Amino acid sequence: MSHLSEHKDDLLKRVRRIAGQVQAIERSLEGEAECEKILHLVAATRGAMNGLLDEIIEAHAREHVAHPDLTNQERQQGVDELLEALRRYSR
Structure with missing residues (x-):
């Protein structure tokens, strides 16, 4: 998940704000x-x-589905992972 590491500080700020909202x-x-x-x-x-989820989904799609250097197998794995996450979310 090195692609998320680039935005780690921003993601952690979001998570901390959400934690504050849950505490409220x-x-x-x-x-x-x-x-x-x-x-x-x-x-x-x-x-x-939902905003946090959207951001992570977008990062995943760009890195593990749409990245031009991926093989077809890697791309398929990225799609499968994304679909599984969406299925879990929609339950």
Whole structure:
């Protein structure tokens, strides 16, 4: 995953923001916040997770599917890995 290493700091910042959002959900539940507030927090967290997923999917597709130096076998493996991840996500 060396191609992700180039953006490691940015990805880690995103993950830490998401962790903060999850903690805000937890605090809201513990504090018995209004359900509307909790719904907004969950929706924002889901959006942040989707953004992270999109970024990693794009990096994977560019490096393991569309890279011109790949063999057909490597490209097929990249497609298979991507499809498996998408299947898991859609469950």
